Amino acid sequence: MKAASAVPQSPIAFLAVALAFAINMMGTTLPTAIYRYYQLQYGFTPTIITVIYASYAIGVLGALLLVGNWSDQLGRRRMLLAGLCASAASALTFLLSDGLAPLMLGRLLSGISAGIFTGTATVAVIELAPPAWRGKAMLAATASNMLGLGCGPLLSGIIVELFPWPTRLPYAAHLALVGVAALVILGVPETAAIPARVKLCIQRISLPAEVRRAFIPAALAGFAGFVVVGFFAAVAPQLIRVVLGFHSGIVTGSIVFLLFACSALGQIVQTIIAARWRQAAGCIGLVAGLVCVGLCVPERSLGALLLGTALAGVGQGISFRAGLGEIASAAPAHRRAEVTSSFFVVLYVAISLPVIGLGIAVQLADIQRATLLFVGLTIVLVLIALFLLMREQADTGQESRAIGD
CATH class of the missing domain: 1.20.1250.20 (MFS general substrate transporter like domains)
Incomplete structure (x- = not known):
């Protein structure tokens, strides 16, 4: 409107x-x-x-x-x-x-x-x-x-x-x-230009055929990024206390703040990356950040956690903003809101169900093993998204060359 x-x-x-x-x-x-x-x-x-x-x-x-x-x-x-x-x-x-x-x-x-x-x-x-x-x-x-x-x-x-x-x-x-x-x-x-007759309805959720190929890898990368957000917001404070030995609320709050600040930075950085490489760059940042988070457990290193937090935050910001832009541009104009809503549904599922599973893992094992399991599974998810992105770009390149011929 x-x-x-x-x-x-x-x-x-x-x-x-x-x-x-x-x-x-x-x-x-x-x-x-x-x-x-x-x-x-x-x-x-x-x-x-x-x-x-x-x-x-x-x-x-x-x-x-x-x-x-x-x-x-x-x-x-x-x-x-x-x-x-x-x-x-x-x-x-x-x-x-x-x-x-x-x-x-x-x-x-x-x-x-x-x-x-x-x-x-x-x-x-x-x-x-x-x-x-x-x-x-x-x-x-x-x-x-x-x-x-x-x-x-x-x-x-x-x-x-x-x-x-x-x-x-x-x-x-x-x-x-x-x-x-x-x-x-x-x-x-x-x-907003408020209509004379108000008509309230539920937001539709759908995925047009023309956007599905772009949606799946973007949604997987976005899902992985928001799983990381959920980890830092719900579980990382326990990791900081139990594994690293920092009990200060200021330290905990500052580390979580670093993740979101770097996410905002990633959304700025993505504008200087070529459009076709933005989501891949976000995935690489997420993987690098997760590896550092995993290393902080055996090394008991605050430096590794801080580096991992920064890299994961930048990667999450890049993949989120680039994925949202890719999906919005691929969707028909009259169905863009529905497609965008579908994307956000995936993201908010990512900060709930996997984090509950992680909480169960912490209770059954311990925070160290649960963190390493989280890192491993999330890296696999990001790599799958990266593979799908690369395959989509290869298919798009072949189609472009075929049209040129």
């Missing part, structure tokens, strides 16, 4: 929505540095911790499928405020939680807020970008998303290390930030 014609595209409104986007996404990773306190307080097993974490994906998928396209009908600002309300409800639920059920509900509400924001805020940032900034608007939206995800563990890590009430105070701080974001959004102009 077209943006409202009279909307002033100002730098202030553009930056305001990007800030609100980052604040909202910050809440989705806030518990990362707090999970160990839940384990101590309630005696949760590693499997329970990963199930709490994965409840988030259910909320995201539900919101993407049910309300993913509602901002075209109800307006961007109204849906952004709804997302912030879900984020505030999540923070309140965590703030008042006293056991497993409220914690899972808090994660579910956090997922709903992210599902609303993922599409709506991205579109709003692009529509509000001044003409001079239009070429960088998509990058600003994805960077706001990733940096917000990275700031969540960093904020909670600092708070739990320096202040009392580690299972309460981080959520109180985020609740205050959500209030600021809501005030900011109230002052932003509406960019």
